[in-house]
Amino acid sequence: MGMVSEFKEFIAKGNVLDLAVGVVIGGAFGKIVSSLVDKIIMPVVGLLTGGVDFSKWSITLKDAVIDAAGKETTPALVLGFGDFINAVIQFLIIAFVIFLVIKAYNRTRKPAADAPPPEDVLLLREIRDSLKK
Numbered sequence: 001m002g003m004v005s006e007f008k009e010f011i012a013k014g015n016v017l018d019l020a021v022g023v024v025i026g027g028a029f030g031k032i033v034s035s036l037v038d039k040i041i042m043p044v045v046g047l048l049t050g051g052v053d054f055s056k057w058s059i060t061l062k063d064a065v066i067d068a069a070g071k072e073t074t075p076a077l078v079l080g081f082g083d084f085i086n087a088v089i090q091f092l093i094i095a096f097v098i099f100l101v102i103k104a105y106n107r108t109r110k111p112a113a114d115a116p117p118p119e120d121v122l123l124l125r126e127i128r129d130s131l132k133k
Contacts, residue, residue: 030094037090057082 065074
């Protein structure tokens, strides 16, 4: 079997297509969550914390070097941890929403405790019991 035919077989499998759809939907969902965090949640958090904008939080590790003409020769070295805080909040929101979706899905899938076991299981039980004798 050639590599091209193996690749065609791999792509044709349902799992690969499901994964591709999941990645596309996940990317779109990530944009929605980013917008939610940046435009709705963080302004409210900033209001509650006295007008603080987390995305602008940073620490300057090394100031910019400016020559005699006032031109910046070396940019400042800045550690911008505010964007990291926003990313953590986005991750927590995404993880919580996925948790809720999976919890709701699991609630709809109730085990069939009242259903009799399949025929092959009954047959295997009979064989096991006859071998014990």
